[in-house]
Amino acid sequence: MDSVTKRYPDGTVAVDRLSLDIPDRSITVLVGPSGCGKTTTLRMINRMVEPSEGTILLDGRDIMRQPVNTLRRSMGYVIQNAGLFQHRTIIDNIATVPRLLGWGKEKARERARELMGRVGLDASLAKRYPYQLSGGQQQRVGVARALAADPPVLLMDEPFSAVDPVVRKGLQDELLRIQEELGKTIVFVTHDIDEAVKLGTMVAVMRTGGRLAQFAPPAELLSEPADEFVEDFLGADRGIRRLSFFPSAGLELVTAPVVATDSTAEQIAARDTPDAPYLLVTSPDGKPLGWSEPRNLTAGEIDPAQLLSYGRPFVAGTDSLRAALDCAVLSPTGWAVAVDADGRVAGVVSQQTIAEAIRGAHKESTSEAKALR
Numbered sequence: 001m002d003s004v005t006k007r008y009p010d011g012t013v014a015v016d017r018l019s020l021d022i023p024d025r026s027i028t029v030l031v032g033p034s035g036c037g038k039t040t041t042l043r044m045i046n047r048m049v050e051p052s053e054g055t056i057l058l059d060g061r062d063i064m065r066q067p068v069n070t071l072r073r074s075m076g077y078v079i080q081n082a083g084l085f086q087h088r089t090i091i092d093n094i095a096t097v098p099r100l101l102g103w104g105k106e107k108a109r110e111r112a113r114e115l116m117g118r119v120g121l122d123a124s125l126a127k128r129y130p131y132q133l134s135g136g137q138q139q140r141v142g143v144a145r146a147l148a149a150d151p152p153v154l155l156m157d158e159p160f161s162a163v164d165p166v167v168r169k170g171l172q173d174e175l176l177r178i179q180e181e182l183g184k185t186i187v188f189v190t191h192d193i194d195e196a197v198k199l200g201t202m203v204a205v206m207r208t209g210g211r212l213a214q215f216a217p218p219a220e221l222l223s224e225p226a227d228e229f230v231e232d233f234l235g236a237d238r239g240i241r242r243l244s245f246f247p248s249a250g251l252e253l254v255t256a257p258v259v260a261t262d263s264t265a266e267q268i269a270a271r272d273t274p275d276a277p278y279l280l281v282t283s284p285d286g287k288p289l290g291w292s293e294p295r296n297l298t299a300g301e302i303d304p305a306q307l308l309s310y311g312r313p314f315v316a317g318t319d320s321l322r323a324a325l326d327c328a329v330l331s332p333t334g335w336a337v338a339v340d341a342d343g344r345v346a347g348v349v350s351q352q353t354i355a356e357a358i359r360g361a362h363k364e365s366t367s368e369a370k371a372l373r
């Protein structure tokens, strides 16, 4: 989008000289307060709204110079509340575009069934009508319908804003999973900054008046908001949220304070490490059971019911520093438990070690950002 402006007939400037280079095969999120011109921007991309000034190029070609039907066929469109045809079954809703493109009924339905699986809808829902589905399920149908003709571009306008937080998280995870498989060019509109940071490869923050405030990857947005508006919009806990982008892989895990229920009193006594006041007890196959003071363990057989909760472990390497810190903060001992992909204890790590890793990661990312300039 090159210096695109939209002035509605009543004089409202909804979008003001917006320039954006939207990368292909990734998710670009437009985020900003209500009325800042997100929907208008999205609709200019498929020409439901025509720009007043500026140009929009798709793969280098001016969208105003191609037939509007061809253009729209290359773009799936998903809106809030899914916008399904109420008098059509789920399967026929999804098959809508292939049917319009002249596919035979059976082929279109077959494609629709395949897509139901892809978006996590049970095949048994095929013959139902939209009102017989939950909000989250309807939204999945909306996504499946948009994908039906396999368009390279997907435009999504607040698609998950009307569902409750738990369902919403599921839909977001599902979208990320589908995107990993399909690699579409997605432009996703939301007013929710957390959703933007979670989904976006690039995030465009817009301000009222249809101006671009900042266009950056989420980690950069959180570390270096361009101005006060962006900073306010990101909210108070942006420092913590930023930790989601730092991997836990570099954390030094220690195994000295880890013992198994079948350890002998001598082995436990030998594990009495001065910097770790508690020992983590595991089952013989390495699953975490709970924390205990060493002296409570050397008395005889270990009673798992007497142990302090180990809280929620994080997956070493896979989870972020944010997850590791969260585990440590919630742990009754201040130590986080790291597990491998099979849930076996990989080691434990103290709040202090995590804090040092955070400082290191901050330093590294700041000098990286400087080097990029």
Ligand SMILES: Nc1ncnc2c1ncn2[C@@H]1O[C@H](COP(=O)(O)OP(=O)(O)O)[C@@H](O)[C@H]1O
Pocket: 008, 009, 010, 012, 013, 014, 032, 033, 034, 035, 036, 037, 038, 039, 040, 041
């Ligand atoms: N058809 C229209 N005619 C006049 N003004 C409009 C029209 N559509 C939207 N607007 C105005 O343009 C601005 C941007 O709207 P919109 O793109 O819907 O914002 P958002 O999606 O960010 O909430 C708002 O001030 C809105 O009232």
Ligand SMILES: [Mg+2]
Pocket: 038, 039, 040
């Ligand atoms: Mg809108």
